[in-house]
Each structure stands twice: as structure tokens, then as C-alpha cells.
Amino acid sequence: MDRKTDYFALFDLPRRYALDETVLNESWRALLARVHPDTAVLADATAKRKAIEDAAYVNEAYRTLKDPMRRGDYLLQCYDEAPLGSGDVLPVEFLSEQLEAREAADEAWRAGNRDRLESLQTSLRAAQRQQQGALAVLFVEDETPSAEALAKARQHVLSLQFLTRFADDLDEKIDV
Amino acid sequence: MLLQISEPDSPAPPRERKRAAGIDLGTTHSLVASVPQSVATVLPDENGRVLLPSVVRYGEAGEVTVGYGALPWLARDVTNTIASVKRLMGRGLADLGDARHFPYHWAETSGMVRLKTCAGEKNPVEISAEILKALRVRAETQAGGALEGVVVTVPAYFDDAQRQATKEAARLAGLNVLRLLNEPTAAAIAYGLDHGAEGVYVVYDLGGGTFDVSILRLSRGVFEVLATHGDSALGGDDFDHRVFCWILETANLPPLAAEDVRLLLMIARNAKETLTQHETAPVVTTLSTGLRVELTLTAEIFTEITEHLVQKTLMPLKRALRDAKLSIEDIKGVVLVGGATRMPQIRHAVADFFKQPPLVNLNPDEVVALGAAIQANALVGNRSLDSGEDWLLLDVTPLSLGLETMGGLVEKIVPRNAGIPLTRAQDFTTFKDGQTALAIHVVQGEREKVADCRSLARFELRGIPPMVAGAARIRIVFQIDADGLLSVSAREQTTGVEASVVVKPSYGLDENEITRMLEDSMAHARDDMQARALVETQVEADQLIELTQHALAEDGDLLNDAERSAIDAALEELAQRRQGQELNALRLALAKANSATAEFAGRRMNRSVQKALTGKRVDQVSGIRNQTVENG
Numbered sequence: 001m002d003r004k005t006d007y008f009a010l011f012d013l014p015r016r017y018a019l020d021e022t023v024l025n026e027s028w029r030a031l032l033a034r035v036h037p038d039t040a041v042l043a044d045a046t047a048k049r050k051a052i053e054d055a056a057y058v059n060e061a062y063r064t065l066k067d068p069m070r071r072g073d074y075l076l077q078c079y080d081e082a083p084l085g086s087g088d089v090l091p092v093e094f095l096s097e098q099l100e101a102r103e104a105a106d107e108a109w110r111a112g113n114r115d116r117l118e119s120l121q122t123s124l125r126a127a128q129r130q131q132q133g134a135l136a137v138l139f140v141e142d143e144t145p146s147a148e149a150l151a152k153a154r155q156h157v158l159s160l161q162f163l164t165r166f167a168d169d170l171d172e173k174i175d176v
Numbered sequence: 177m178l179l180q181i182s183e184p185d186s187p188a189p190p191r192e193r194k195r196a197a198g199i200d201l202g203t204t205h206s207l208v209a210s211v212p213q214s215v216a217t218v219l220p221d222e223n224g225r226v227l228l229p230s231v232v233r234y235g236e237a238g239e240v241t242v243g244y245g246a247l248p249w250l251a252r253d254v255t256n257t258i259a260s261v262k263r264l265m266g267r268g269l270a271d272l273g274d275a276r277h278f279p280y281h282w283a284e285t286s287g288m289v290r291l292k293t294c295a296g297e298k299n300p301v302e303i304s305a306e307i308l309k310a311l312r313v314r315a316e317t318q319a320g321g322a323l324e325g326v327v328v329t330v331p332a333y334f335d336d337a338q339r340q341a342t343k344e345a346a347r348l349a350g351l352n353v354l355r356l357l358n359e360p361t362a363a364a365i366a367y368g369l370d371h372g373a374e375g376v377y378v379v380y381d382l383g384g385g386t387f388d389v390s391i392l393r394l395s396r397g398v399f400e401v402l403a404t405h406g407d408s409a410l411g412g413d414d415f416d417h418r419v420f421c422w423i424l425e426t427a428n429l430p431p432l433a434a435e436d437v438r439l440l441l442m443i444a445r446n447a448k449e450t451l452t453q454h455e456t457a458p459v460v461t462t463l464s465t466g467l468r469v470e471l472t473l474t475a476e477i478f479t480e481i482t483e484h485l486v487q488k489t490l491m492p493l494k495r496a497l498r499d500a501k502l503s504i505e506d507i508k509g510v511v512l513v514g515g516a517t518r519m520p521q522i523r524h525a526v527a528d529f530f531k532q533p534p535l536v537n538l539n540p541d542e543v544v545a546l547g548a549a550i551q552a553n554a555l556v557g558n559r560s561l562d563s564g565e566d567w568l569l570l571d572v573t574p575l576s577l578g579l580e581t582m583g584g585l586v587e588k589i590v591p592r593n594a595g596i597p598l599t600r601a602q603d604f605t606t607f608k609d610g611q612t613a614l615a616i617h618v619v620q621g622e623r624e625k626v627a628d629c630r631s632l633a634r635f636e637l638r639g640i641p642p643m644v645a646g647a648a649r650i651r652i653v654f655q656i657d658a659d660g661l662l663s664v665s666a667r668e669q670t671t672g673v674e675a676s677v678v679v680k681p682s683y684g685l686d687e688n689e690i691t692r693m694l695e696d697s698m699a700h701a702r703d704d705m706q707a708r709a710l711v712e713t714q715v716e717a718d719q720l721i722e723l724t725q726h727a728l729a730e731d732g733d734l735l736n737d738a739e740r741s742a743i744d745a746a747l748e749e750l751a752q753r754r755q756g757q758e759l760n761a762l763r764l765a766l767a768k769a770n771s772a773t774a775e776f777a778g779r780r781m782n783r784s785v786q787k788a789l790t791g792k793r794v795d796q797v798s799g800i801r802n803q804t805v806e807n808g
Binding site: 029032033036037038041042052053055056057059060062063087089092095096099102103106171175 | 324554
């Protein structure tokens with residue numbers, strides 16, 4: 001298996017943001033059925049190592065495409081965008097909005113207000129879906145995004161990263 | 177002339193069946209199973225008994241007795257007769273908080289525990305190997321020859337040290353380990369193939385000394401583990417111990433000799449087992465001191481004194497559901513595994529939790545060994561002989577893995593419940609000018625601080641050529657194979673300096689450490705998150721201040737007076753907030769400073785690009801990749 005294959009091509013998926021999860025899941029299983037180390041138990045050490053590396057590659061590709069934020073980041077890199085880094089800055093309005101939401105979450109948590117935490121989580125999910133919707137328009141099949149579109153997409157992926165972290169944090173808070 | 181080698185239409189010559197077996201190495205008892213004729217079956221001993229008690233006795237004359245033969249010695253020859261050795265696998269003496277509660281004589285050692293016996297010092301790997309040898313002989317006798325290989329099961333919640341120790345024990349017993357298989361996954365294979373199950377199933381596996389819960393999706397021959405959780409120090413033994421404590425209290429017994437402790441533990445276990453079928457159990461015995469114990473344990477009292485143990489199994493269920501992003505309504509069936517699930521109160525608790533009665537139409541003692549045998553049979557290539565359908569097993573790693581970073585925090589590289597095999601790489605850099613070595617500390621656990629996680633390995637990447645801080649690019653790669661075993665390597669990308677280590681810790685997590693870590697992580701999650709966020713933001717603030725001051729010294733001429741004083745003011749506020757403990761105020765100051773310096777950073781970037789274009793190579797000016805955008 002060529003471990004340099006584009007993740008989308010690996011799973012027979014078009015290179016775009018909108019994802020057909022059924023195709024992804026089925027291709028993932030079909031690929032692993034072929035390369036999983038269980039198929040190389042009696043083989044020599046080289047073949048065993050190759051099986052581990054191939055299966056790990058397939059699993060990493062699967063994880064990347066399945067996750068909305070990672071999928072966006074991966075698409076940026078497909079179009080030679082630099083990886084997200086500390087040079088990236090989000091608009092101050094977005095940041096202060098998020099700071100407010102975080103403060104609200106901290107407060108609800110201290111007060112043990114589970115309903116409030118859950119309603120915050122609901123609006124976070126909506127915000128995430130909004131970013132994903134925007135990305136689906138920017139990355140479409142058979143079309144190389146313009147520089148302007150890429151710059152926009154970058155902001156959406158960054159926002160999504162921000163929102164995803166916050167959502168994970170909230171999940172943890174709701175659980176406790 | 178052409179020689180016809182075979183008729184084109186004749187069937188291929190029959191391939192010989194390879195000998196393989198599945199072994200369930202349990203805390204209380206162990207089993208071996210195989211697939212002699214397309215149907216998996218557990219192998220009995222010459223007396224028709226399927227279970228081999230996991231008890232090993234070392235005799236004066238150097239003889240080793242395993243199983244039923246060793247049982248009578250449990251209470252008579254305590255220090256030379258070892259039971260529940262699985263609880264010691266991969267553990268160090270310092271980790272056994274309750275080492276005094278074991279009746280053994282411990283040898284002084286810094287690695288895995290060693291027990292002093294009349295046959296010399298023995299470690300848990302050697303003792304387990306005796307059990308495995310007995311099972312190997314049983315399987316080879318019945319198969320009529322040496323085994324090609326075996327699948328050995330481990331609790332899904334076993335950490336790296338415990339898995340390594342198990343694999344070592346099998347090797348020591350002369351076995352070729354085809355795969356370490358998680359016990360609940362093995363049970364799911366046996367159950368799923370037998371019943372043609374499709375959908376999401378939970379395996380609740382309470383053994384003698386370990387508790388696992390796994391959630392699997394079974395669909396068209398694929399067994400996909402969605403999440404696993406557990407407690408590697410919770411099992412039937414703990415219920416025995418509760419009864420033992422109840423006997424001590426109720427009969428008001430004085431401190432006991434080791435023999436009497438063993439005796440009462442056995443009486444306690446018998447009483448527990450009696451209560452599976454009856455409402456009361458007699459607790460009657462005579463101690464070595466002549467003291468007579470005559471009590472009656474009722475089901476009601478038993479339920480009451482073990483209630484907290486039953487409750488302890490529910491938290492991992494909740495967490496596994498959350499990690500799998502599922503709710504109780506999504507669960508099609510709950511499979512009970514492990515002898516301890518025969519206890520009625522466990523069955524009630526599981527039924528209450530899932531709002532459906534658990535599936536009990538299989539032998540909870542045998543299902544794991546049967547699943548292991550089916551897997552072993554498939555791995556050696558017999559499956560096609562049985563014209564069985566193809567199936568695929570996709571498992572996960574139970575505990576998060578990470579590295580120590582600045583401030584004693586854990587940078588998680590592999591989250592728990594990630595699909596294996598896997599490879600994860602992350603780039604790090606040096607933080608001091610001229611730094612030539614990087615210490616790498618690998619930890620396992622769910623907590624945010626290194627001190628609260630299990631240390632797996634430390635190693636050093638040396639020989640990094642001196643560069644300015646942040647210029648080196650060190651890629652650290654974690655790899656987990658299909659047995660769930662970890663290896664870690666590090667490589668400096670610009671020069672190719674390399675260091676790697678297969679993580680082989682000399683001992684594993686403390687008896688209670690995983691439990692404690694989990695409980696702590698619940699109790700401390702709130703403090704942890706606050707503390708982590710504060711430390712991270714402080715580090716970020718320090719970096720921004722330092723970077724900006726450095727930049728101002730170098731390229732201050734790019735700014736006019738008004739711009740300069742705006743940056744100075746933002747930095748001053750940030751420095752002030754940095755000293756306090758107010759997270760949100762610090763975040764706001766950081767956001768302000770970031771935006772105040774954004775334009776300046778842009779101008780500097782332009783200048784450096786121009787510089788680069790007039791002489792320097794681009795790869796000398798481009799910075800190191802930052803792994804994450806700090807925007808929390």
C-alpha cells in the first residue's frame with residue numbers, strides 16, 4: 001500500500017468537505033480487512049511491520065476525515081496551505097464572544113447549573129454546524145479553491161478548532 | 177513434452193490443519209480452548225475438569241504443582257502457594273500499597289515484585305508461566321503435537337506493563353503468542369459468531385480480579401470496539417474480601433495467622449458462591465488456634481456489604497458510553513462474562529442500568545477462552561478449511577498516552593479508545609538556545625498533570641546540534657501494535673539524530689492506581705481543568721511577552737510612537753495579569769496583546785521575507801511548526 005496516497009483517494013471519496021460517512025466506514029473496513037496485522041501473523045518480521053504501518057496509516061486517515069475539524073485542516077494542507085499555527089489570529093469579536101461564553105460556562109458550572117451547561121452545549125453545536133456548512137461551500141468537488149476562499153476556510157477551521165475544544169471542555173464539565 | 181501436474185478441475189490438495197489454541201489466563205482460574213473441527217471447545221484435563229485453578233505451589237524438593245493439586249496447600253503452605261498472581265503482573269513492590277496484606281515474603285527489588293519461596297525468588301511472570309505451561313501440555317497432548325501458536329487474553333484495561341508481562345510469561349512457557357486479545361473482545365467473538373448478533377453490544381466482564389466493559393458494534397462480520405473502560409483491580413476477590421471482613425467483625429476475631437487468613441478467605445468465597453443459588457450460607461470453620469467460627473451470611477447482608485463494589489462498576493459503564501457517544505437506548509444486548517457475574521446483585525444492577533435483562537445464555541467462565549480459540553484458529557489460517565465466513569476484529573487502546581511538557585503538564589498524544597494499530601507523530605522543539613538534548617518522558621493515564629499519571633518510560637534524545645531556541649524540529653512518534661503494545665521513537669528532523677525506545681517498563685501500575693487515578697480524575701477534573709488552563713495561558717503569556725520584547729529590540733523601528741506605546745501598554749497589562757490567578761482576566765489581556773501586536777508581526781514577517789529573498793535560504797528563515805493554535 002502506498003502510504004502517500006491522498007486520504008480521500010484512499011477511501012474512494014471525492015476531495016471535498018461534505019462527507020459520505022457510509023462510504024468512509026465501509027472503505028475503512030474493507031481496507032483494514034486487507035492490511036490488518038491479523039493477516040500477517042505467520043509472516044516474517046518485515047511483513048508484520050508493514051502490516052502495522054499500513055493499518056496505522058489507514059486508521060490515521062480514517063480519524064482525520066471523520067473528524068470535522070481535522071478534515072478541514074487536512075483539506076487546507078491538500079491545497080498547500082501552511083498548517084494552523086500561532087501566526088493565525090481570529091477576529092477579536094469572535095474571541096470576546098467566546099470568552100463571554102466561557103465565562104458563562106464557568107459560572108454555570110460553579111453554580112452546578114446542568115441545564116445551563118447543556119443549553120450552552122446546544123448553541124455550541126449549532127455554531128460548529130454553521131462553520132461546517134461554510135466549509136462545505138468552500139471545498140467542493142473538482143474545484144480548486146481561490147486564495148480568497150482558502151483564507152476564509154482557514155478562519156472557519158480555526159473557529160471550528162476553537163469551538164471543538166470548548167465543546168469537549170463542556171462535555172467534561174457536564175459529566176462531572 | 178508437457179507434464180500435466182494436476183487436473184485443472186480437481187480440488188486443491190487438502191491443507192493440513194494447524195494446531196492453535198486460545199488461553200484465558202485468569203485471576204482465579206485459567207482455561208485453554210481450541211477448534212479441533214470447526215467448532216470451538218474448551219479442553220478438559222484427564223479428570224474431565226475444564227477450569228484450572230490459577231494456583232501455583234513450589235515444593236521443598238523443587239517440584240511445582242499447578243491447579244487442583246496446589247489447592248490443598250493454599251491454607252497450609254501460604255508463602256509457597258501463590259494464588260491470584262494476575263494481580264501482581266507488571267507491578268512493583270512500591271506500587272503495592274497493600275503489600276502487607278498479601279501473605280508472601282517479598283524480596284527487595286526495584287523492578288517487578290519478587291516472592292521468596294522455598295524454590296528461590298519467583299516473579300509473577302515466572303509464576304504465570306507455570307500456569308501457562310500446564311495448559312500448553314494439556315492442549316498439546318490432546319492436539320497430538322506442538323502448537324503453532326496461541327492467543328492469550330488480557331483484561332482490556334491492562335496497561336502496557338501488564339500486557340508486556342503477560343506476553344513474557346507466555347514466551348517463558350514456550351508458547352508462540354499470535355496475539356494478545358482483550359477479554360471482552362474475545363467474549364464478543366464467541367457470542368457474536370454463535371448467535372449471528374448484529375448491532376451494538378456491551379460486554380460486562382467481572383472476573384476474579386479485574387473489571388472490563390467494552391462496547392462493540394457487530395455488523396456483517398466486523399467486530400468493532402467503540403470504547404472500553406474498566407478497573408484493573410476490581411473483581412470477585414474483592415467481594416470475598418468484604419465477606420472476610422464481615423466475618424472478622426461479626427465473630428470479633430483477634431489478629432489472625434496467615435494460614436487462618438487464607439482459610440477464612442476460602443470460606444468467604446464458598447459462602448459467596450452458595451448465595452448465588454441460596455438465600456443463606458453457613459460460615460463454619462475451626463481456626464488453627466482452635467477458635468470456632470459459626471455464622472450465617474444472608475443474601476441481604478451480602479448485598480449490603482458489597483453494594484459499593486457493585487456501584488463501582490457503573491462509573492466505567494457511563495464513561496464508556498460517553499466515549500462511544502451512545503446512550504442506553506442504543507444498546508441491543510448486554511453480555512455477561514466472568515464468574516463474578518453469577519452474583520444476583522450484579523445481574524440486577526446491570527438490568528437496572530441498561531433497562532433490559534442481560535444475556536446469560538452462555539457460560540461466563542468459558543466464553544473468553546472460546547473466543548480466543550476462534551481467533552487463534554483464524555490467525556493460523558484454518559478458517560478457510562472450516563469454510564467459515566471472514567470476519568475482522570478492530571480494537572482500541574484503553575488508556576491515554578502522552579508526554580511530559582512544560583510546567584509538569586501532560587501533552588496527550590494518543591487519546592483513550594483510539595483504534596489500533598496506530599501511529600501518532602507530534603513535533604516538539606527546543607526551548608533554550610544551544611540545547612543539545614531533549615528528555616522524553618512517556619506517561620499513561622487520564623489526568624492533566626504528569627505527577628498524577630503512570631510513568632511508562634524516560635529516554636533522551638542527544639546530539640542535537642546547537643541551534644537557537646525553537647529552531648530544532650523534533651518529531652516524536654508513538655506506535656501501538658495490534659497487541660496494544662507501545663513503542664516510542666524520537667528524531668530531530670533537520671539533522672536526522674534519532675533515539676527510540678520500545679516501552680518496556682519493569683513494572684506496571686499499582687493495584688489501585690488506575691482506580692484511584694480514575695476516581696481522582698473525576699474528583700479533580702474541575703481543579704485540573706482550571707489549573708491546566710491557567711498554566712497554559714501563563715506559559716503563552718510569557719512566550720508572547722518574551723517574543724515581543726525580542727522583536728521590539730530587533731525591529732522596533734517598524735513602529736511609530738503611538739503604535740509603540742499601544743504595544744507597551746498591552747504588554748504591561750499582560751505582565752500584570754500574568755502574576756495573578758484570574759484566568760479570564762489573563763485570557764482577555766492575552767487576546768488584547770495578541771491583537772495589539774498582530775500588525776507589528778505582519779510587518780516583521782514582510783521584512784524577514786525580504787531578507788530571505790536577498791540571500792538566505794527559505795528553510796533557514798521559516799519557523800518550526802507549532803502543533804496547536806493556542807486559543808483556549
